[in-house]
Amino acid sequence: MKNILNAPFLTEMIRTATNMYAHGWDERNGGNISMLLDEAEVRKYLDFPAIVRTIPTGFEAPALDGRIFLVTGTGKYFKNVQYDPAKNLGIVRLAKNGTEAEVLWGFSDGGKFTSEFPAHMMSHVARMRVNPENRVVMHCHPANLLAMTYVHDLDEKAFTRTLWQMCTECIVVFPDGVNVLPWMLCGTNEIGLATAGKMETARLVVWAQHGIYGAGRDLDETFGLIETAEKAAEIWMKIAHLPLKNTITDAQMHELESRFGVKAREGWLEP
């Protein structure tokens, strides 16, 4: 059995959590990450079926039965993940129609998965349907996106168009745009279902006055999505109060579409 602390999925998760903290996106225990693992890969590092304990999930997700996830722990600080991965992270396998999570590794202080587990798992189900390559769901609290939700219209098309106009590459990185949920109580199945619904049409979902969710193929791609949206929000927060002299026009956005082979969300650009 290989040492799990050297597993690429674990080292990459540690690096990502550390980097997210360094970006200021994850104060205290803010933010959470889940990543779908390949069972054959996990078997190189863990005995099967050595179940440490089982934890009820509080929801049903039959599509995830038998699926294994590496996930951050509730109440755990991203800044500490690198120093004690076994305490701050866990590997769980979903069972019994997704109503139970079998802990295979981690949560070593008796802890459990993030309180946002419903939003993560339901989003995985939604994204898998759209693109089976999606393996990562990431949530964090980037300051500029959050700030924007206090002063910008929360209409998804308007919010997305503003972000697209702030940096040339935004439309290339997230042509599907950004969906937006109004403020809702976090950590519930309700916000989980609502987030998953929004994940059917975009890989970024803003939670007004709270933060953002991103979904992608791997940790790098998902991090990059959030990073790009947050950069755009930062620019908007710098210029929104100043007289606007220039912007990226819809005609220029269409040039970007052809140059980079992407298609903007239907109807969100002028023809």
Ligand code: 13P
């Ligand atoms: P957890 O510590 O339970 O992951 O919660 C952090 C958070 O960001 C809630 O939205």
Ligand code: ZN
């Ligand atoms: Zn949060």
